[in-house]
Amino acid sequence: MVQEYRRFLFLAATAAGAVTPSDAVDQAWHLHLAYTRSYWDDLCGGVLGRPLHHGPTAGGAQEQTRYQAQYVATLVAYEAAFGTPPPPAIWPPVERRFAARFVRADRATLWLVPKRAALISVAAPAAGVALIAATGGTVAGVLVPLVVLAIGAAAVGFGRRHGRRTRRGQSEGDGCGSGCSSSDSGGHHGDSGCGGHGGGCGGGGD
Structure with missing residues (x-):
């Protein structure tokens, strides 16, 4: 998961257009953003040398279509940059990427049944x-x-x-923190500027 997040950061900094991460990569991004000194000082200041913003979308069908197209383009850019298709367990096909709906649930008061x-x-x-x-x-x-x-x-x-x-298993092994959460509104994250390039984020909300 850490490797896939790093690869996304590379694409965000070098791709010709905006890129959109998978939900798993997005959760890693959310977690990293929560550690503000590590993200802004170490990553943006020390590694990228420029800011990489994470902005929410305005929502709606038009935004949904845009982020779906960006995600497909990101999968293509991934294979071109790294010489291998993105692993489907972390980067699912676009129809699965935008089908999930997440909510915060307190397991102390709720039972979660498939x-x-x-x-x-x-x-x-x-x-x-x-x-x-x-x-x-x-x-x-x-x-x-x-x-x-x-x-x-x-x-x-x-x-x-x-x-x-x-x-x-997810909390221990997938590299995403339990403090990350997504809304059930299906909202997406907007373009993230990295110098002249955008690193967009789609699916799951803030």
Whole structure:
């Protein structure tokens, strides 16, 4: 992740036009910006020799289209500069890059359940009630729905455990800080000046 962030900084400083990072790279950028002395003094002052600003967009469909085009151009510029396609785990295709919607969630008061597990947990009781009604409340008609309910509950439990493992792995290994957050409005970040070149940022908001 650190290497990909550095490569983005290189593109922002050298590309002919504005560049737009992936969401993962954007989160690394957000984190670096929070360490103001490191970002402004060490990076901009000592490494780049010029400012590299991170500005929010005005939003709207026109901005969405612009940042999508910039992101595609950034992927092309990446391969031209480094001689290899950007790793898709960090730089996903444009349709996935702008499909994600992030919100801040307090896990002390909220349970985060994957949609698939949640759908199963909702469908299982409904199926159980329907089976009981259809069988007239016989022993078999009661046991079968109970089994279905047990499977649904197990799926929800697995989803919660998997979500915790996924979040733990991301917080420890992806190079992005837990203090970074994005809005659910789908907002984007605007052009960032680096001398005569722009380093734009799209997707996820401030």
